Amino acid sequence: MVDAAKPDGQAPAGQPKLSGFRVALRYTGIPPSWLDKRPKLPSRNWLIFLSVTSSITGWYIYDRRQCKKIKQEYIDKVKDLSEVPSNPLDPPRKVTVYGAKWPNDEDYEQGVKYFRKYVKPILVAAAVDYEMISGKRHGEIARRISEEVRKRRRLDAGVDQVPEVTKALPTYKPLPELRKYELEGGIIIVGRQTFKEVMAGLKNGWTDGLQRVDHEELLAQELADDGQFDEEDGFEGELASPKTMPKLAHLSTPAFAGLNMSRPPPRPGQQMKEPLITEAIDPPSSIPPIPPLLLVPFIDYIGFTQIPLMIWDFFNQRHKFQSGAESAYRLIMGQTRPILPPSDVDPVEGTPTQTETGDLSFDKQAEQYYKKSLDNFSSNVEKERKKYYDDLSGKLKTARELARGTRELTKDEENRPPPTEVELRAERLKKEQRWRNDLQGWDIVKPSQPVVWDDRFRDSIRIFVDPKDGVLSDDYPTHSS
Secondary structure, three states: OOOOOOOOOOOOOOOOOOOHHHHHHHOOOOOHHHHOOOOOOOOHHHHHHHHHHHHHHHHHHHHHHHHHHHHHHHHHHHHHHHHOOOOOOOOOOEEEEEEOOOOOOOOOOHHHHHHHHHHHHHHHHOOOEEEEEEOOOOOHHHHHHHHHHHHHHHHHHOOOOOOHHHHOOOOOOOHHHHHHHHHHOEEEEEOHHHHHHHHHHHHHHHHOOOOOOOHHHHHHHHHHOOOOOOOOOOOOOOOOOOOOOOOHHHHHOHHHHHHOOOOOOOOOOHHHHHHHHHHOOOOOOOOOOOOOEEEEOOOOOOOHHHHHHHHHHHOOHHHHHHHHHHHHHHHHHOOEEEOOOOOOEOOOOOOEOOOOOHHHHOOHHHHHHOOHHHHHHHHHHHHHHHHHHHHHHHHHHHHHHHHHOOOOOOHHHHHOOOOOHHHHHHHHHHHHHHHHHHHHHHHHHOOOOOOOOOHHHHHOOEEEOOOOOOOOOOOOOOOOO
């Protein structure tokens, strides 16, 4: 027997009376069984998934919030310094940032990237200008610093003169005043490998002679006498023809470095006068003050075995922000101390004889994260060099045969013309220079090599330290307008 129709909102006998909400949903097409569902806990697998993802997400959000908090805290500490009045013609307080290539990392800018992310925001808030210099290959920063020091010594000794055009500029400052501004800035060193290169460059710059040396020309002369391009059949070099004559672009290659075509001819007597002056100038017995050093720890995790450390590092960025902000704060406040020399130094070689102590042990633990394959760095360079010379004889034979017309180009050679002898000589010079620079640079930064030391650094190098009670150094630049 069919029950009589019930008015809207009334349930059949034995069922609970529907409320207004349920009556409204009844006409939306939603199955009535959905309204009677009772919530229950997710399954075991869902609970594990939700717990892990929520923990990771919460950890990431917490870390990034702490990063913003740390950065803003230090920005608030130093932002008032950006409002200090200054003379528009005075150069701003400026620091130089050096970031050498981390061993075995193809991205050579990792050091300056670290500076940009963790140190630079605090410097910008305090209106401190900066110049970033990264080394693309090992030893590049050492050679750059050495050459800059030698240029400074030449100016101080009167061998070189400041161009008259520079003196006419309204922003020109005499050398003593310029040195003063440099000391008000500083040098930021990112990582231990950079510290080794900076110290090596400073020592070489203050020890080497002042003569101008064209290293490419010297290397070209050395390679020209090693017999690699000699011929057994009596021919000397490739025959000159319209097809084999070097193009204009080849004249700027290192193979023609000895021509010095871009330099004006020397004045009469200049070639003899300068060597006599520079050879008579001995290295100084004491080094003038050098801009203070800010040592910033830095580790670059690379390699499959360091993936767990990369993951940990990704979720703990706040530690890097704290370290970078503290480093920038030290530089901004300007309090320094003399560098702590090693306790045991060889007086002849000028290097630590046992273990590195004092400031020379800075960030030494970072060398534990170098890849093990770097132990074969020198042998790998030698293997590359041997392979190149094994292939060079065949390339040279092909170039000479084509130059003399003893055979025709093949189809493959027509599509990709082989290099001429001139190009092979230029390529060889470029590769030899790179191999030798790499080996010299690796000898500076390898873990077994200590930081070079010169006893003259004791009174010339200072290190930025944590300020006491947040007080500015007495030497902080306050150039009024």
